[in-house]
Amino acid sequence: MRKIIGFTIIGICVLSLFLLDPLPARAGTMNGQISGTVTDPTGAVVPGAKLNLVSVATGAVSTAISGTQGLYSFPNISPGIYNLTVTAPGFKSYVQNGIEVAMAGVYRIDVKLELGSAVQKVEVSANASPLNYETPTQGGGISPETLQQLPLLVAGNPRSAIAFAILEPGVTTGGGGNPYDARINGGLQSGDEAQLDGVSMQEGFMSQNGMVSLYQDWPMTPDMVNEVKVLTSNYDVQYGSTTGGVLAAVTKSGTDTFHAGAYEYHRNTVLNARPWGSDKRPKDIEHDIGAYVGGPAKLPLLWSNRLKTYFYVNFEAFRIAGGVNQPVITLPTMQERNGDFSDWKDSKGNLIPIYDPATTQTNPNFNPNLPVGPGNEPFTRQQFMGCDGQHPNVICSTDPRLQNSLANQWLKFLPSPNLPGIVNNYRVPTPVPDTILAQTNYWLWTADQYYASKHHFGEAVYYQAAPPKFNSVLPQQLATETFSDPQYSFIDRFNWDYTISPTLLNHAAFGYQNRNEGYGCVDAKYVGTIPQIAGVAAHNVPPVINFGDGYQGFGCGAGVNERNITTRPTAITNDMLTWVRGKHQFEFGFEFRYIAGNVHTDGGQSGTFNFSDAETGIPGIISGNSMASFLLEQVDSADSLFLSVASDYPRQHAWAWYVGDTWRLTRKLTLNYGIRWDMYTPSVEKWNRFSFFDPLGSNPGADNRPGRLAFAGSQWGPASFGRRAPETLWERGFAPRLGLAYTLNPKTVLRAGYGIFYSQAFYPGWGGGMSQDGFTKDVAFSAAPYGMTPAMILSQGFPQNFQRPPFIDSAFDNGKNAPLYRPFDANRLPYAQQWNLSLERQITNNMMVSAAYVANKGTRLPSRLAPLNALNPSLLSMGNALNDQFQPGMTSLDGVPVPYPGWIEQMQSCPPTVAQALLPYPQYCGNLQGLNENAGSSTYNSLQMKVEKRFSGNLFLLGSYTWSKLLTTAVDNTQADATTWSGVDGVLSPFERNRAKGLAQDDVPQSLSVSFVYDLPFGRGKRFLGNSPGVLNTLVGGWEMSSIFHASSGLPYYFRSSYCNIPYEFRMGCIPGIIPGANVFAQSKGSFDPAKGPLFNIDAFQPATSFNFYAGNGPRMTTIRGFGYHDQSLAFIKNTKITERLNFQIRAEFFNVWNWHIFENPGEWGGRAFNNDVASPSFGEWNGSVSNPRNIQVGARIDF
Secondary structure, eight states: OHHHHHHHHHHHHHHHHHOOSOOOOOOOTTOEEEEEEEEOTTSOBOTTOEEEEEETTTOOEEEEEOOTTSEEEEEEEOSEEEEEEEEOTTBOEEEEEEEEEOTTOEEEOOEEOOBSOTTSEEEEEOOOOSSOOSOOOEEEEEOHHHHHHSOOOOSSSSOOGGGGGGGSTTEEOTTSOOGGGOEETTOOBTOSEEEETTEEOOOGGGOOOHHIIIIIISOOOTTTEEEEEEEEESOOTTOOSOSSOEEEEEEOOOOSSOEEEEEEEEEOGGGSOOOTTOSSOOOEEEEEEEEEEEEEOOSTTTOSSSEEEEEEEEEEEEEEEEOSOOOEEBOOOHHHHTTBOTTOBOTTSOBOOOEEEEEEEEOTTOOTTSOSBTTBOSEEEEEOOOTTSOSTTBOOTTOHHHHTOTTHHHHTTOOOOOSSSSSSOEEOSSOOOOOTTSEEEEEEEEEEEEETTTEEEEEEEEEEEEOOOOOOSSOGGGOOOOOOSOEEEEEEEEEEEEEEETTEEEEEEEEEEEEEEEOOOGGGGGTTTSOOOTTSSOOSSOOEEEESTTBOOBOOOSOOGGGSEEEEEEEEEEEEEEEEETTEEEEEEEEEEEEEOEEEOOOSOSOEEEEOSGGGSOTTSSOOOHHHHHHTTEESEEEEEEESOOEEOEEEEEEEEEEEEEEEOSSSEEEEEEEEEEEEOOOEETTOOOEEEEEEEEETTTTTEEEEEEESSSTTGGGBOSSSSSSOOOOOEEEEEEEEEEEEETTEEEEEEEEEEEOOOOOTTTTTTOOOBTTEEEEEEEOSGGGSSOSEEGGGOOOOOSOOSOOOOTTTTTTSBOOOOOOTTTTSOOEEEEEEEEEEEEEETTEEEEEEEEEEEEEEEOOOOOOSSOOOGGGGGGGGGGGOBOOTTOSEETTEEOSSTTHHHHOOSSOOBHHHHHSSSTTSBSOOOOTTOOOEEEEEEEEEEEEEEEEETTEEEEEEEEEEEEEESSOSBTTOOTTTTTSSSSOSOGGGGGGOOEEOTTOOSEEEEEEEEEEOSBSTTSSBSTTOOHHHHHHHSSEEEEEEEEEEOOOBOOOBBSOOBSOGGGOOOBOOOBOTTOOOBSSOGGGOOGGGOOSBOGGGBOOGGGOBSOOOOOOSSOSOBOOOEEEEEEEEEEEEESSSSOEEEEEEEEETTTOOOOOOOOOTTOOOSBOOBTTSTTTTOBOSOOOOOOEEEEEEEEEO
16 A cells, blocks of 8 residues: 555656646547658658648647657647648648548658748648558547437437447447447446546446446537547557446537537427337437537637637537336225225136235144145135125225224325226326436536647536426325436546647646436425324335235335435546657556545335235135235335434545557557556445455354454454455556557558456446445334234334344344455456457548457456355255254254354344255355456457548448457446346356356347448539529538448347246256257247247247256357347438528438337346246247337537
8 A cells, every 4th residue: 555655646746747737628638649750752751840730620739840760740639620731941841731630540641742942832632541550459430520410319318429439340239229238349338438538437436437427327419529439459558447448539629710509309209100019109209409609719818829718618408208108007996995895806707805804813723734725724814794794805984994094194195097997007197207317408618728839728517417307107195206306417627738848748637527316205295294104214205105916006215315315426637748759659647536426325214014915815815905904004014224324435546557658660560568557446435334244254143153244444343344345455457568550551551469458346236335234224024924913003103122223243144134245356356358450451541441350358357156155056966955944942954953053043034944054154144246256257259340431522431340259257247236137147056157158148249330421412513413503502402311220140048947946045046958959949030920929949948847956957148049130220411501601400310210120128137028937938928128110300400
């Protein structure tokens, strides 16, 4: 740690050396560079030539001098259009106009001077070559003009420009086309790095970045950003914190000329096609409305001969109504609300009896050794028969329990059913938007200042404001929704580019972002209207009421908005010094990240009360009704969260240092080499108020066996862990990079590279690795077995026979669910080894083709392979004896001793079975799966091909093809706990890890994307109708067409069995094997029709009945693939020039223009469109998931 502090002090001093002016800047390390050689007509080098690079947008001038070997470099150029002027004594002036510099673009412009006077001028208009002669980096971007013209969907969020990153080779999106599901060159989903104006977009303690940040949480529209870029492999040493790629955007800025505009993009239900298999269109009305203005700020103190200031302001308002189907739910009928359940019948019309819990009598003939069922019930009850004893299932209206029931205080707010029947009898009148940002305003402010010729300062502020929402399925008094709170979030960027000399430049940046999310309850303001249950932790919101039998529940329980807010602030600073010396261009830099979270918990305290049919039924027969139990206040289970600490504050720091060099060994060969050092501290809590599993510490409540609940820090007495986090700090994150570029001829370049890239320290689960066992207690009460007696009577209040927290006790979790487990070695960062070999060929001045071999080897990736508390499958031979339960007083059972005295009585959350006693840590119920376990690995190999034509001659074209294979043992998404979410990973025993490696659940062997923008050749000055008069030209001129086509292979299927008679202590699921020679398909994929039956042939798999203490021999992921994906979007755009500078545009964009339907559900967590459970009666059947139908989006804008 002393070394870290020392490095940090040095870094601050280095930064301070260059931060001589307090004004901020906005350009970023995503700047481009131009370099080359100045020669005379004979090819000899010309030293001392002066080069001026002038920005067309602002007039800013950068200067360079060619060195003794004729080399020059502009290493830190903001994206834009430039003109280059070269002068030298005895030579004519050389001028090259129209050089387009893209984000992170690396360009070579060799200048050949002609003999003559400097007043003579050689002027050319030509862009730089599209080839990269200098670095091994793979990637690409979308230019400003193209961003505006390609079709971009408004879909639950404003248009997000970073979505175009999926057009590049190596970027796949699983079984669909959703950019959120992007995976870059075999890296982890959601494991990529995003940058805005050269600063990371990491979202505090949530471990979120990349597409999550730039596409979903902070969408940046084409009117906010100037350009987007994706670096997919072997990027510069300044980039890190990713196993895949780097996504980047640069915000727009003002220019010498004023620009302004307004626009709207609109989706409407009537323009959409019906989803396949549906007879109606879901309501979908979306508006993306905006306006912008930018230009020079010619005001006192902001504009002078030495100082120029530019500004840009954008506002967007996103509104959505609908976006989901109107849900159909089940409400109690009007007669049921009055105690009449004579309508409670099964599908055959048979009355399901409702019994009176007050008449419960123990059955003296009950035999506990026989199955519970008709004739062997543990107790008996009498059926309700109405006031006159003649009406089955009717509770007498004069019954005091019914008359005085608290249930009436909820039911009086419940609407009447509007559909027939006792189930699915209420259609919600108005769809409830399912997006948290349904009604959101966005602001972007940017400012740029150019001081003299040496300083460029910039600032960008992005602000997102989502007002409170009070939409709910039920009336607000009963609302279950939790997305009512305002979401006020912002991003701040400061940058400063300082040209110390023509060969020495410094870039410094600071960024801050904080996403504010609250999850209060829509029903919170009715806390005084709905009954408050005595004895719970707090009466901050109405209690939660849940039912069985499919009835819609009441209440949210998440707490009050102002006390239930989570913020995720991140502060980042970075600095890079570039030094051009002879044939070398050196880079020295560092980065520091302050990663935090402020989590305020207010939920769960008002209590959750669950009602089932058990309290009004008889076990073993179909009987009872949960709504009847509610009317009688018979609670089946209840819990309330008692807090001694209502907030936690995760904290983490990250450091990176790097040095690199671009060395031009010869005119044809350039070598890149460097090294980067990354370190992330383990996540800690600001006040050490968190607890976790210590596998080595003695447990005082388990006869001092290893394995205890430990409390962070040293202030908690014997329960203290002794340090602030379970992991040991890892400081060996050295990442070398090596690359070369060899110019075979002026139009052909061979490039190769290898590098190690460390990622951030992930803490899946969106909690920052925090747990507060001992500081909080979820007090729960349950009914007696079979509902013989209730957990409580609702109006009598929550039982009080328990102790309140805190419990600073290492034995607190004994007999309960296992504590949070963070492996001691998990701070060793995940990393990827990337290597590539590519060949690029220039076809024309604006067109190139390339072919590349790109590989990625992931190591120490997030995984679910090695839970600590699991049994060896060899013990399955014990069969049913594993489920035998110890009884009080026993010392052994089936030859297995009691783990320690008191163990049997200690077990609360799981039964004291033989299997539980055999566990390494029998004091805990659960597998002790490491939250941030990183024992996974992956291998990715690919062939990638690309053709790109920069916009010229009325056409932009980008085509990419990827042929790849991704094998992995890791989880596929950095946030996915596989056993909970996807069912893909985590089903194999930790003793069978050799079976874990297989295809990734989103492995896409082939992917093709083609996009183009074409100015149609009609109208004045064009090929056809070039001399059209005014009216005709207005009609036929100004038309553009653009399109995106995407196609990819189907994803691999996996199969499971929900019938799996294996005790949970083995932490393994049942994977059916495929019968050799059997055809797994019952129908051909090419002609599949859901009406004709299932897709899969059940007889091709091991039967579910075989999984009795046997887990099957199937693979984690098969090589059988689902339906391929294909989609095409098309846009028609009409521009009408009102004046020379005023343009009016209308456009129509067609998404899935041919209305193709794909039977697939790509699923963020590995979902599929077909039932893959061999134990299910509907195995192989389509579950209704299908690709989106055709959507038509219209837009209009006016630009000045």
